[in-house]
Amino acid sequence: MFGTIVNAAAIVAGGTVGVLVKKGIPSHLEEALHRAMGLAVIVIGMNGVITNMVTANGDGTLSSSGELLLVFSLVLGVLVGEILRIEEGLNGLSQTVEKKLHLSGFAASFVSGTLIYCVGAMAIIGSINDGLNADSSVLLVKSTLDGISSIVLGATMGPGVIFAAIPVVLYQGSITLLAGVLSPVLQGELLRQICAVGYVLVACIGVNFMSSYHIKTANFLPALLVPPLWAAISALF
Numbered sequence: 163m164f165g166t167i168v169n170a171a172a173i174v175a176g177g178t179v180g181v182l183v184k185k186g187i188p189s190h191l192e193e194a195l196h197r198a199m200g201l202a203v204i205v206i207g208m209n210g211v212i213t214n215m216v217t218a219n220g221d222g223t224l225s226s227s228g229e230l231l232l233v234f235s236l237v238l239g240v241l242v243g244e245i246l247r248i249e250e251g252l253n254g255l256s257q258t259v260e261k262k263l264h265l266s267g268f269a270a271s272f273v274s275g276t277l278i279y280c281v282g283a284m285a286i287i288g289s290i291n292d293g294l295n296a297d298s299s300v301l302l303v304k305s306t307l308d309g310i311s312s313i314v315l316g317a318t319m320g321p322g323v324i325f326a327a328i329p330v331v332l333y334q335g336s337i338t339l340l341a342g343v344l345s346p347v348l349q350g351e352l353l354r355q356i357c358a359v360g361y362v363l364v365a366c367i368g369v370n371f372m373s374s375y376h377i378k379t380a381n382f383l384p385a386l387l388v389p390p391l392w393a394a395i396s397a398l399f
Contacts, residue, residue, distance in 0.1 A: 165292040165301025166334040170327035172309035173279060177324035180316020187317060196318040199311075200371025203278065207365025210282065214358040228355055231392060235359045239385025249273075249380040256322065272322030273380055274367050275315055276329045279308050281360035281386075286348055289334040293341025301334070347390075355389035 184192070216226045243249070256269030279285070288300030308330075315323040337344060348356070363386075366379045 163292070163335055163338055164296075165288055165298030165305070166331055166338060168298070169279075169301050169305040169308060169334065170331045172305040173275070173312045173327040173330060174324050176309035176312030177275075177316040177321065177326075180313040180318075180323065181321045183313070184317045184320075192318055195314060196371055199314050199318055200368045202368070203371060204365050204368030207361045207363075207368055210361030210364065211358050214283075214354040214361065228358055231355055231389060232358055232362070234392075235355075235385040235388035236362065236382060238388055239359075240382050242384040243378070243381030246384075247381075248383055249378040252380050259325075260322075268320055268322035268325070270322065271315055271319035272325050274319065274370070275312065275323035275326030277363055277367055277379060277383075278311065278315075279326055279330050280333045281357075281364055283353060283357045285330075285334055286337060286353065286356075289337035290341045290345050290348065293338035294345060352389060352393050355393075356386060359385050359389065 187195070215228050215232070216224055219225055252273055253269050256272050259272075260268035284300055284304040288298070288304055291297040291300055312323050312326075337348075363379055363382050366377045366382065370376055370379065
C-alpha cells in the first residue's frame, strides 16, 4: 500500500497548492491554463488509446486490433450509464458536499480528477506490483505525474481534486490487496483493451475542458467492465 499512500499524498499536496495559487491567478490566465490542460489531457488520452491498440510488427509495419470491442464497449457502457444516471448521481453527491463545505467547483474537479487518476495501466500494474513484490516504483512515478497535474487541476477547477485522493486509495488499494487474484487476469490483451477504453474517457475529459459542450464522461464508466466480461464469455466457448 506504500505506493498508493504516496500517490494519494501527492494528489492532496498538489491539489492544495493549486487551490492556493488559484486565488492569485487572473481570470484570463486561468482560462488559458484551463484550455492548455484540456489539450494536454486529450493528447494523453489519444496516446493511451494508440499505445494500447497499435502494435509494431517484425517487418516494421503497424497493425491495430480491438476496434470493434472498443466501439461495443463504449456503446454498451454509455447505455448502462445513462440508464443508471451515474453522472447525475456523482454530480448530485459532489454538489451536496460543495454546498455544505462551501467549496466552489468541487463537483467538476472531483469527477475529472478521479477519472484521470484512476484510469490507465500505471494504476493497475503499479498496484499489482506493489501488492505482489512490494515494488512501488511504478506508483511513485505515477505519484509525480498526478501531483503535477493536480496542481493545474486545483488551480483551474477547484478543491474537488484534493478529494479525488479518496477513490484513488480505494481503487488502487483494492487492486494491491487482491493482487494475487488479479495478476493472472489483468495482463496482456485484456489489460490493453481495458486501458484503451479508459483512455477514451480521459480524452473525453480533455474535450470537456476545451469545449462548452459537456460529455457525460462518468456515464461511460460501465464501458470499462465490457472487456473483462467479453473475455470471460469467450473463455466459455
